[in-house]
Amino acid sequence: MFRELLGGLRATARAMASRPITIQYPEEQRPVPPRARGRHILHRYDNGLEKCIGCELCAGACPVGCIYVQAAANDPAHPVSPGERYAVRYEINLMRCIYCGYCTEACPTEAITMGPRLDLVDYKRERLIATKDDLLEAWSGFTTMSQGVAPGLGRPASQPTPMGAGSPHSGPAGRAPGLRPVIPAASGDPADTPPA
Ligand code: SF4
Numbered sequence: 001m002f003r004e005l006l007g008g009l010r011a012t013a014r015a016m017a018s019r020p021i022t023i024q025y026p027e028e029q030r031p032v033p034p035r036a037r038g039r040h041i042l043h044r045y046d047n048g049l050e051k052c053i054g055c056e057l058c059a060g061a062c063p064v065g066c067i068y069v070q071a072a073a074n075d076p077a078h079p080v081s082p083g084e085r086y087a088v089r090y091e092i093n094l095m096r097c098i099y100c101g102y103c104t105e106a107c108p109t110e111a112i113t114m115g116p117r118l119d120l121v122d123y124k125r126e127r128l129i130a131t132k133d134d135l136l137e138a139w140s141g142f143t144t145m146s147q148g149v150a151p152g153l154g155r156p157a158s159q160p161t162p163m164g165a166g167s168p169h170s171g172p173a174g175r176a177p178g179l180r181p182v183i184p185a186a187s188g189d190p191a192d193t194p195p196a
């Protein structure tokens with residue numbers, strides 16, 4: 001009896017002296033390998049223009065049809081991207097994505113890459129549909145913009161952001177109202193068809 005008690009105390013002392021293998025997630029994050037394929041990032045050029053030209057090649061290359069791109073013509077006075085068009089709406093269903101990276105390979109402007117964020121969890125399914133606002137990298141020049149517009153760039157602050165709250169497809173909170181309506185049917189599969 002005494003020996004067992006001593007053995008238990010010894011095991012407890014050993015555990016207390018050893019380094020914990022747990023971390024204080026999410027405040028602490030484990031290092032991610034440089035080639036890990038986490039949540040996507042949409043990139044900008046140094047001048048703030050978006051690299052994405054709305055060509056939809058990434059959506060075409062995606063084997064599971066989880067990318068939705070809606071392109072619009074650039075306003076020459078306030079171009080969003082250097083091309084004729086830009087992605088007015090860009091969404092990725094992170095629950096359907098298999099993180100294969102084909103979208104990044106298909107992109108002609110290197111606008112989309114796979115980032116280091118692997119914590120793809122949420123309490124609501126609709127929040128796992130990443131919108132353009134979620135994916136687009138911040139631009140340091142944004143803070144110097146006056147009235148929301150950099151000289152010759154971007155969109156007037158008075159013009160609603162095409163993603164989120166201004167989108168005709170978004171819910172009242174500026175998010176898509178649900179999982180199904182956000183990604184239109186891409187495969188003809190009835191499971192992809194948004195509910196009425
Ligand atoms: S990583 Fe693969 S599955 Fe995910 S969006 Fe890109 S192409 Fe589609």
Ligand code: SF4
Pocket residue numbers: 051052053054055056057058059069087106107108109110111112
């Ligand atoms: S991310 Fe690249 S491939 Fe996809 S629409 Fe934009 S420019 Fe085209």
